Amino acid sequence: MHATFFFLGTQVESHPDLAREVVDRGHEVALHGYGHERQDRTPPQRSAEDLQRGFSVLDESLGVQCRWYRPPYGRMSAAAARTCASLGMSVVYWSTWGLDWERISAARIAEIVTGELDDGGIVLLHDSARYARRQSAAATADAIEVIVENARERGISLTSLGDAVSAA
Ligand SMILES: [Zn+2]
Structure with a gap:
């Protein structure tokens, strides 16, 4: 049985072997952010940077281009939505x-x-x-x-x- 794991970039950097194991076991990897930002309380520029950085970490360390973003605490913002669109990610609840x-x-x-x-x-x-x-x-x-x-x-x-x- 396979699941979708929504990773944080910070945690992938701290535990690269575990992240790699999830991928090797055939699970799907998606993005939960670089840090664990509550997007509706994050300034737009920082929001965009969080998503771009998280997306890049997963791409560079795991070779995964994320299709999905699940926002921490289920909170979105206009800036986060725009950044998801520019990175080709759909928002998932x-x-x-x-x-x-x-x-x-x-x-x-x-x-x-x-x-x-x-x-x-x-x-x-x-x-x-x-x-x-x-x-x-x-x-x-x-x-x-x-x-x-x-x-x-x-x-x-x-x-x-x-x-x-x-x-x-
Ligand atoms: Zn979370």
Whole structure:
């Protein structure tokens, strides 16, 4: 099963081997920014620089030209939208999230996601606790097994955004 990982340029610079492993395992890589900017509170010039720098880091270190941008905190700005367009990226939101930045159990994450999972949906989960209240992403990792099993039973296939769009 493949997912789309929205990377931060800063984290790719800090953990290049892990970033490379995600690509080598066949997952899709997309952009979450260079830093973790809340775009609606970021001056336009800095917004543009954040996206350009993040896009370049992923291109140069992984050979990936990102198609998608998911804004931190789901907050966009006109400058961020313009920069996405100039870099050829589409802005991506989600239809379901696991509330997994909170300190909740794997069972609860799985319950929320499977309760809202539907054909054509986009599930947002987090592989890190870096910008969250929780201590680790272990609960998310455990929840994924339950979510995958539930989707399989219902005949819903889970795949990366790029593959889903190509198949549509
Ligand atoms: Zn984030």
